[in-house]
Every structure is written in structure tokens, then in C-alpha cells.
Amino acid sequence: MRVRTSALFAVTVLMVACGGQATTGESTGSTIVLGAPLGLTGSLTKESTLTQQGYNLWQDWINQRGGVVVNGVKHKVTIKYYDDTSNANQSAVLMQKLITEDHANFLLGPYGSAATATDAAIAEQNQIPMVEANGAAQAIFNQGYKYTFGVLSPANKYLEGVIDMAATLTPKPSTVAMLSADDNFSLEVANAINDYAPTKSMKIVLFKKYKNGATNLTAEVQAAKALNPDILLNSGHLTEAIAINKAAKEQKLNAKIFAYSVGPSTPDFITALSKDANYVYDGSQWTPQVKYAPAFYLSVADYVAAYKTKYPGIGDPDYHVAESTAACLALQRAIENASSLDPKKVRDALAALDVTVFFGRLKFDQRGINTYKPMVVEQIQNGAHHTVYPSDVADAQPMYPTPAWDQR
């Protein structure tokens, strides 16, 4: 018994050590291996599954066509997933395993800012490009990393689209009241508006922070009401957006635009407020209604259809799915442009990438984040979501100005 146990121990240790033996050198096989640790169990299961759906949609499509074309040769693609149990430390170990053991040519991002931040450091240290779609915190991109690229618009862009849209409307709104939850993401969104609105000659008449998760925001709305702003902005979450909209109705705060960063895009918002949800705007990474002219891959309509065929019964793809597919597309086009599977060359091709797909424009700034794709603005019109800005991708006109509460 003792001998056997100790032998097992010894064998385990030796196997770990010997397993480290890795063949070095170029992957000459015809299959391109992409690696992605995802939280397939644990607290991030829902979003991670959506991410995986987005990756798989592209994998199916590219392999049906024979693979990624590099110098006239078609390379099939395998995406290797590991479950990081929604744990960022585990994600980093698995990322290293994908690189060392599975010889992943390139990496796709995990879900969430924390795991993305940890994995970005691994990608950087191994000099393997990672294209990520689910970490919007700008801090990740302010580290001088050269191998991490994010296809989504950073947090500071979330409500800038609303200001851009407002600047095109008549009569042009001129005053903004900004309310914000005090968590980091919300503050990043709100602070950006504080800087951005004046550049469109709009004045911030109120900038008020409240406790993240607050359910009673009467005092904040009252402070806004006293200043009678043209635009009421909120940077927060679903519950706070609902609370603010209710308080605005009670106190008859009649702004021309009500726009909330997160919340209105979910069905729960309309369910909770029914008719009062109408006219409310929000910023979104992507909507199934946008109209971009894709240079390759599917059109938006075909994408939505492909999603519904592969994953029937769960409705339209949400933006998590779309941005994850977009990450694959950025990588594919970069490999094609580089005409090589060399990680450094593909990195350079990613840095130089400029292409429009169903998700929007894919182009990275010096830090590696996509500041070129605008956030789209959605408006709830007669109980349904419509994309209203930018006008070239919109499926409806903004209903402006929002009528006063007693005239609805």
C-alpha cells in the first residue's frame, strides 16, 4: 500500500516533469490551432457560452470553405477550448498550456476583463497574438502590450454615440445632466462624457455620482429636474436605469433625450416599464439591425440567420456573440494579409488591419483597441428596439424630441 502510493506520487511528479518536453519549431501541419480558455462552468458561464457560440460560428464557416488561405494553401482551423471555471488565475495557466502543449498558433480571448488582463500578459510574454472580444476595460490596453487586440469599442465610447447623435438633431440640445453609478466601468463611461460633450458645444449642467446598486434615485433626479436639462444621461446598470426612468416620470422631468448606458437593450427594461420605456436611448456594441457593408464573411442578416440555424430557439444573437465572431474575423484577415502563420508577422498584420465586417469597422489604435468602430445608438420605439444612429447603419429615425410625460 505504502509503496504503491509513493510510486504513484513519483510517477505523477515525473510525468509532470517529462510532459514538459515539448517539440519546438514551426507548426507545419495544415491545421491552424487557436486556443481559448473560457469560463464554461462557474460564475461567467452564460457570457462565456455566448462567446464560444460566436467563435464556433466562424469556425464552422471557415472550415466549410476549406480553411484560411495562406499563400494559396488552405489551412483548416481547430479552436481548442479549456474550461477555466471562471477563474482568472486558472485562465492564465490554461493559456500557457494552449501555447506550450497544444501549440496554439494564435489565441482568442477569454470572457471578462480580469481574465483578459491576466491572459494578455501571458500572450505578451510568449509573443503570441491574442484577439479578444470581451474585455472593454481600457486599462488592459494602456500597458504597452503589443500582442493583444480588442475588437470592441472601449468603455469611454458607450454614450459618446448619443452625444454625436444629439448634435445632428434639431432643435439641437445644449445641456446635459450626467448621473453615474460609482463603479469603475460606469465612471469610465461618465467621465468620458464629461470631457466629450463640451467638444460638441453641450454643457454639462450636472454631474452626480450615486452608490452602485442604488434603488432609490429620487434625489438625483430631483437635482437634475431643477436644472431642466435637454439630455438626461445615466451610466449604470439595469436596475438603476429603471429607477431613474420611474423617478423622471413621477417628477415630470421632461428631457428631450433620455439615454442610459446599460439596461434599455435588455427585454427586462421594456417588461418593467412597458409604455414608459418608449423613446429611451442606449448605446450598444452591436445590434442585429445594423447595416454595415461587409468586405467578407456574412452580411448582418445572414449572420443572424446562421446563428438561428445553429442555435435555434434562443432568439437573435446578442452582441457578445457578434463581437466574438468579429475577433475571429480580425484574426483570419490578419493571417491572410500576413501570408504567414508567423506570430510576429500576424501581429504586425493585426496592427495594420483595416476592414469592415458585419460587426463594423475592425481597426486598432496604437494600443490595440478598436476605437474606430462607433457604438450604435438604439431607441425603444413602440415597445421594440430600433437602431437609430449612426444613420448609415440605422433601421429607423430617432423619435425626437421625446414628448413630455403628460402628452404621451
Place this chain on the structure above:
Amino acid sequence: MIATPDANARWRRMFLILGGILVAYALLAPLTSLEAAQSANVPLLADRLWFRIATYIAMFIVLASAWNIIGGIAGYAAFGNVAFFGIGAYTTGMLIAKAKWPFLAALPLAPVVAAAFAAVVGLPLLRLRGHYFAVASLGVGVAVGELVQNIDYAGQPVFGGATGLFLPIYSIENRGLFFFYLMVLAAALAVAVTWLVLRSRFGYGLIAIRENEEAAAVIGVNTTAYKVAAFTLAAALTGLTGGIFSQWNVFINQDNTFPIEYNVQMILMALLGGTGTVFGPAAGAVLLQLLIQFLGGTLPISFEIPFVSENARPIVAQVILGVLLVVVVLFVPRGVIEFFGGRARFSLAYLRRSLRETSL
């Protein structure tokens, strides 16, 4: 299971030789990844994945050994030691990221700050006993993590808040190797400190406290000072690894520097290996961390659990881990070191004697 003294001695020798070979291998194999070794056509015995896992193992050797000082030797079941890990990580992290200190200058402050914190909270906390102390220390562990994430000054998070803290990647040749050996040094330090404690008047005092605190006080042990000193020493070692971790991992936040599961794991490791011993917690750390990594699917050896789909594996792995630990606690209550090593405690004198016997 009854073995003759002779068989016992033979077994101990085998165990020592095997252990020595494994340790030597673990320490030397990474060197084969150096460019000089590669250009001399030395076969690659360890790669970056190996370093990462081995560094975690070394890290847990420190955590478990440090816990052993307060939990095993002094008998105070501290459930909040992860607070010291986090404090160490954030001390080094803040100095590097915000104050732009070089890593090697910032690292020594990690154990200092963690120890200072332990001394301050230890004074009131160590007046509690048994369950009360365990729960209170757990509370401290959780509270510190929450504080670090939520302290604001002038509207800005002081410690990086929910976003976390980014450190510049430490620019050094063979970074993976560097952190591996740094962590191994910390592990060696932790084991050496345990050895010193067990051989000192201080250690005997702690054991006296563990066995009977009133009696210890009666025979002249300054129990408060001894307990706080043990707690502080554990905190310093734990904080040191936290400091190394912050620069190694580059990114720190509440989740990765104050993980509640580390509290549990470090205690289980000490139990598994043998509390109150010198090498027990280290052996437990190696075994349990290997098992965790194995079940988590990070080791190069893969396995299939019958009737379990690939997706359910991590959950089943957790269950297996839990069952295994129950079995260990039931059947190997005094730890694997005791189990393998016979009745004698694993002492250096014993090590020396064995080495003399085995070497020609």
C-alpha cells in the same frame, strides 16, 4: 500495516532518495530551457507551462508552511491568512505600479507590511480561541479584500478598485525561470524558518500553547507575545509570496489576490502533509497542488472519467477532490509525512543519519 523497524528504515531510505531525486529534478530541469543548454543540444525537460505550475507549487509550499507556524505549531486555526497574501501583493503592486519602484526594492516591503498588519490585528484577534478565532480570522481575510477594492480617495479608487492593478512586465531574461527560482527560494526560506522555530525555545513555547495554553502561561511562557509573534511570522512569509506573485502575474485584483479558496487549500495542504512538522506542509502542497492542476486539466497528462462528459469534468473534479480529502483526513490524519516516515518526526538529524546510512 504493521512494519518491522527494519522495513521502516528501508522504506524511509527509499522515500528520502526518491524525494531527493525528485527535488533535484524539479530544480534542475528548468535549466534545460536556457538558450545555452538548448544550443548545446540538451533535451528540453521543462517548458513554460511547467514553470507556471511549479511556481504555483512553490507558492503553496510557502502558504502551507506559513500557516503551519500559527495553525500547526501554535494550534490556532487561522482561516484568514490570504489577507496577508493580498496585502503583500498589493504592497509590492502599488509600489511598482504607482510609485514606480523597481521590483527588487518593492519586494522586501511586502513581508514587512503584511507582518505589521498581522501584529496589529493579531493582538485583539489572538485573545479569541477555537471556533471564535477561526471565524474572526476568516472575517479579517474577507474584509481586507473588500477594503482594498472599495477604498476611494477624491473619487478615484486608491488601489485600482474593481479594475485591478497592472504592473509593467518585469524585463529580465528567462522571466519564467527567474520567478520559479524566486518562489523556490521563498519556499526554502519558509521550510528553513519552520525548522528553526521547531528547534528554538520559541517553538517549544508555541507547542506548549497548542497543548495547553493555561499550563504554558503557568510555566512562564508569555502566551500573548508568542502567539502574536507566530502570527506575524506567518504573515511575513505569506506576504512575501504575495509580493512575488504580483510581479509574476503582472495583473492583480481582489479576485486573484484574496481568493477564499487559498485559505482552505493552504490548510488542507498542511493537514495532508502533517501539521506541526517541518516538511509536512511542503509535501502536502506538492501533492495537493499537483492533484488540483491534474483535475483542472492543466497537466500534460489527460484523463477520462467514465460516464462523465467533457463539459462536466471540472465539476466532477471538484467532487473527486472533496472525497479524496475526506478520505485523507480519515485515514491519514497525521499527514503523509508521518504516514510514510513512520513514527519519527522528520527532523534534520534524522535526515543526516539517513544520508549517512545511504551514502557509501
